[in-house]
Amino acid sequence: MERLIDVKDLSFTYDSEPLFSDISFSVNEGDFTAIIGSNGAGKSTLMRLILGELQPDKGSISLFGQDVRQFKDWHKIGYVKQSGLQEAINFPATAKEVVMANLYSQIGKLRIPNKEHKRKTLEALESVGMADFAESPLSEMSGGQRQRVALAMLLAADPKLMLLDEPVSGVDSKNVTALYEILTRLNKEQGKTILMITHDTVRASNYVSRMLCIEDGCMLEEGLGHPDVIGHYHKHHSLNPCHDNCEH
Amino acid sequence: MAIFEFEFMRRAFMVGIMLALIIPCIGVIVVLKRLSMIGDSLAHTSLAGVAAGLILNINPIAGAIAACIAASLGIEYIRKKLPKFAEMSIAITMSAGIGLAGVLSGFVKNSANFNSFLFGSIVAISDFELRLVAIVCAIVLLAFVLLYKELFFISLDERLARLAGVPVWAVNFIFTILTAVTVSVAARTVGALIVSSMMVIPTACAMQLAKSYKKTVLYSIGFAVLFMVSGLFLSYYQRLKPGATIVLIGVVCLVLILIVKNVARRIKKRRLMRKG
Incomplete structure (x- = not known):
């Protein structure tokens, strides 16, 4: 099974404060992995490092077997940022326009979308249950619907690896379950590999195949089944889920 | 029509x-990137270029274009350095531009020529200016059509656009130059103090009515043409300043749209409450 993300001995300092040091983990093809940890533990920073937006102090990150600094196949990776499309609430665009934008690498520079791109767009919206909203503007959608459009945006590009930074934040309880079900379906039926940052530990544990915990500057429970991590999470309270296991 | 009997009005x-x-x-891209005041900043900076051009005895429009390009690259640089305070980059550049324009204007001998850039002189267009506007218009329209999806994606989310493979730096650079050139040329004709409103008001009107990006762009152009044509007619027959009249028509139109939208929303709400 291909190793899609390989993080080795990674250290990062933020504003002269070490955020984490010597963390290592990997994500294999077909995994549905959640990263948990308290606020400020460095989860989103880790995501930015994986995306090559930040440079680590030490260690290495490989994507699809290539060092992230040389990695060029970004079309293989789909990313939904922490706020998804929530910031775009007043952006005058329809769901269809937004989803099609992410087909950029397939459409190509200075070219216009063809029928195939339009079909892929509608298929992606359909797979997240938003086909009826294709022509609806983002401003007329709920938070949950905008989050689904963000997912459709990612799916349209058909990435092998999906990186999701708190995909259910700001989404009401009913829609959270629906979103997790969509992610599970994508993972199981379409074989998408998912790495997801979440605070929603309890519900996420029902869907993911694996949980990693980042806390006090180190990564814990790598390789353990999720019940162990959840146990730690509840034992030590959500603010510091796994600190007693940290060696630093 | 009598108005079209005059060559200067046909040119206008x-x-x-x-x-x-x-x-x-x-304007649409500038507004969506939340840099609405960029036009104002560049227009003020263009005055420094105009003053420098008049002092050095070179074409003031060339001076304005050079100053605007330098200012817009400065804005882009500060915006990258202070991403969370993007609007501050505009304020810093505008302050520098106004300061420089103020100091340089003291050395300009022909102050009437300098003042014509403040409020524009759309009814006194020379052959050179007509040709310049036509060339700039063709280049901007072509670039906007070719970079349509790139500009849309960058305005929506620069980070996602970069990940999707959009050459963000190159597109931003081209757009910055186009903005600078458009503002400089427009400042000469409609006036430096008015060009910013011309960028923002048609877009603001369009955003009240359009439900998609494509329609927002088309409606913005429609509104801008409407304001321009009606402003020129009104200013000719009422002997008003053309640039200021064009902008005021836009403002009145925006206020009317907001009022009508608000009334329509209330009526809809009442109907729903009655049904419920």
């Missing part, structure tokens, strides 16, 4: 409509 309409086609193309 030609130049006005060409500018009304391109200013909203720049």
